[in-house]
Amino acid sequence: MEATTISGKTAEFQKDFTRVTRDIEASQKIHRESMTYLQGVVRTLKRNKVAVCSLVFILFLILVAVFGPILFPDYQKTDLLHTLQAPSKEHLLGTDELGRDVLTRLIRGTRISLFIGFAAETINLIIGVLYGGIAGFIGGKVDNAMMRVIDVLMSIPQTLVMILMLTVLKRGMGTLILSLTVTGWIGLARLVRGQILAMRENEYVIAARVLGAGKREILLNHLIPNAIGPIIVNYTMSIPGAIGAEAGMSYLGLGISVPEASWGNMLQFGASQFPASLWLFFAPAILFALSMLAFNLLGDGLRDALDPKMRK
């Protein structure tokens, strides 16, 4: 029954329409502008408002970290007559137990904490990519041996390693960064190795090999660029981890030590005063939380942007 009605209607439609011949050229034309991978990434990222805001905030933090301490250099200036003052016009965020201006210290702390985060994770990035890349690419016995080294490192409790480092070596920023990199690169190395192992079997790599590409060329031109997405996401998201680890070490008295300022030691001191002198707690805590959010949300945005499958 249905079928007859439809065929009847079809006949009627044909009266109102004219047949159009197929325009082969037009059907071949690509209307969307051709776009490189990077352009695509930027475009997707731009559409993600949250990620853009995060990026702007992080850029702002970097500006503060670079220029702030130059404009407000007196982060060590104590004033024993005005200790633990609540926020006021002279001290927008109040003063600490030695009468130092909290805002100035927060600016200085931004430089120190961001530096620790970026430095430690950049080192981890380099070691992790090289180690994982080499293991994954060469494979076989070398890979096996390299993975055993990772096994050993992973079996030592991370806390133990960090405390040992900070006890053995002269305490300070350098040692702290070093202690964050002793085992910090392992996760990335495993990620990179896994990616490369998976990709080595992909058709385009096999094709490249068949076409006579050398190992080096395959690694540099095919494997690394294809693995770059997860690596960048991992990098962005691990920076807050490093900054947070410094805060944790501050609780043990092993972080950046006063009179130097860091988010970690300010947060630790603020928490030790809680619930008295709340400005000492909330000033670093809010900035800290916002920064953590920004790095992670940017990481999320980058993941969506860098992964072509996720692109809409």
Add this chain to the structure above:
Amino acid sequence: MRNYIIKRILLAIVTIFVVMTLTFFIMHAIPGTPFRTGNDTISEESLAVLMTRYGLDQPLYKQYLKYVGNILRGDFGVSTSNGYRSVTEIILTAFPISADLGIRALIFGTIAGILLGIEASLHRGKAVDHLSTVIAIIGISVPSFVLGTVLQTVLGLGLSGWVKTVFHTDYQLFPIARWQSFRYTLIPSFVLGMGTVASLARLMRTSMLDVIDQDYIKTAKSKGISGWAIIWKHEVRNALMPVVTVLGRMIGGVVTGSYIIESQFAIPGLGKYLVNSITARDYTMTMGLTVFYSIFIVASMLLVDLLYCVIDPRVRLAK
């Protein structure tokens, strides 16, 4: 399969041995001696007597051989910084409590993390999704001592005080500290579990989004299976796989990383020994803990890998 397991166990033993050796030499390279080191001064002469008595004036390799010998006989020695109690006994007393805290945190973290991740993935891009992201990120990045301090003061002290004035009872829903009954475990497990919640929620969300795009989900939908059945039977079950693999690695982290919470909530766990023994140059305690934790971590990783074999036949083929 059996050969694989034997090989893995042998490798694990070698790993633990290497870890032990490394820690031994690093510990002994740190300046300082294990004898009490407050502000008070001990004369060089007395120190020399103590060093001789404990064999610490011997060449390092001799001390090492003696130590390895003792360990092989199951003797971890006595802890110089803990009233000369036996290291084995300290670990056996304190570890179950750390493990208890860790497992509670892990259970809370797993359930909350998975639910949060599912919820976020089902409402991708909506308010729920953003909120869960924010919770997850705050949870993973705010140091536990901050969260612990706030919850202890606000829920522990503040709420109890309020209950006392309003209802005239000493009942505490959230006790301030110590480790007694279920109520006492709520805040510490929550604080320690937040990290797990955060990572699992994010992982679960990504994993769910991956699964939702799969063909078999479309097939299931086209077969007319109801929405909830698809979510629970197909999407969640499949998306859980990567979560399980991560969970195995998390056990080690959660159980060894609870020092701050244990100290804040006066929980008699193992964390403080790890931290204090290094500062006190308590060689025997540090070594004992390192070996113990290494065995624990290696064993839990081994377990997870074996679980892979059971779950995923491809791993078996690959080996």
Add this chain to the structure above:
Amino acid sequence: MIRAKNLRQGILQKGLALALTTVLALGALAGCGTYENAEGSSASGGQISNQSNQSSGSGAAGGEVITNSGDKVVKIAISADPEFTFDAIGDSLMVTNGLLREGLTRYGDGVLVDGLAESYEHNEDYTKWTFHLRESGWSNGEPVTADDWVYAIGAMLDGTAQLSYADFLYEIKNAREVYTGKKDVSELGVIAQDEKTLVFELAYPVTYFPYLITHPMHFGYDREFTQKVGVENIGTEAEYSISNGPFYVDSWEHDNLLVFKKNPYYWNKDNIAIDQVNVYVIPNQATQVNLFLNGELDVVDFAYQRLSAIENAGFTAQTYNNGRTAYLNYNEANAFLKNKYVRQAISAAIDRDAIVNGVLHVGSVADGLIPVGLAGDGKKTFREIVGSNLPYVYDVAKAKELLQKGLDELGLSSPSDISFTILATNTDEFIAVTGAIQQLLQDNLGIKVDVETTDSSALRTRRNAYEYDVLLQSWGADWDDATNFLGGYERQADANPALFINADFNAKYHDATYSTDLTERIRLLGDAEAILLEEEGITPLYYTGQYYAVSKRLEGVLRRAVVPYLDLYFAVVK
């Protein structure tokens, strides 16, 4: 790597279910079963007491139910698991010396009161002390005898028992020789004349011996009990500890709770008003304060920032002088600091008042090395007899003048040519104080100072190796006498990190040691202190203080400058 999109459901379902069940079951086993029953049940305190029950017999009464109705229970907190070894040092001092084992003498409120010795006498030159013990018993029913002291002190010195600070016992004849293996323990100057008469023969006159022996290192221990449980076990579990004092350790859950009960064999048990003391191990001070505010502790020490919280809750905040002096120690091997004028300038440039009132909010400005409250001749305290001994008090003009002299001698042109590092332990107190000193020296003298903080173990090693320029440290009294502070500067060999050697000081100190006139002796020690400070071998900064509060139901709690810092011996529960 397993990637989610490659997974196929069939393979997974079983494994996943298995994995989750395992995790949950593990949780049920290790978790829920352990503690949920603990509350309100007297059977056990859960896991911990189960463990200790396995290793021994007693201690079964652990757990939560310890507040039997009608008992007068006092709840206090300590920050770390204690150690009840023979030498009893560390955090446990606070507890043990006041409550557990008793010495031959005991501290009351500022004066010595009766301990286990009924009476004692000394020879003319204070080198031989004879103690007559009273009828009293150990908590296991054994009588207290003179042999307890002969055994315990001998065992510590000959290496049988643990001993961390042998130096504390060196006033006893042949103690040093026994410790270093040059003489047999039978030659030690601790002799049991009969069961109740104990004689100490000393290497040099010690007029303050009755004060010195309040330190637990001079306490006895029962030989038979020790040999029964093994000397290496003593004080590590409740059942391996006995006490001859007012209380004994009834149960002990490590890192958690110790219950002290009244010793039924103690001679003065009828005058002890408390039935039981619960000692909680609470590492974090902020947590201790929260517990106190919630009525879960009877005494608490707190930091200045919690002052308003304590007062708002209706408690009276009190302070006590805990008998420590904080001071700067100079390494005189440093090219700048070996100059006396530079050191004097540093002393005059530090505004001690600002540090005490602006930074610490508790304690008092130091007027010498010996803290206020430390005993003198038995009638007046040391500081009351000697008065202030601080030659260079805060005076910026004077400081600049002194620095100029120093610069001239050193041949330097400007203060900025001088630089050094202050080393201190990484406690909150010292981190704040070093920050303040850094600023004061910068502002008042124009000297650039660096600060380095580290843990106490590393600090001690560096101190002994003289790897520092200036050391900020504090010294507390172990026994109630000035020699406790000054003794270290007499010899170069032992506890003298300042490398201070001065013939006049040594002469005065020697005269004081051999003086048998109690007041004259204190004066001589005061003169020695004056020499040390005039030379600025060290620069005293402040006497530390501590805030504390006591619950309203407790009275008669004593806090004092020497151990035990907290004494409940005279306390009464309302």
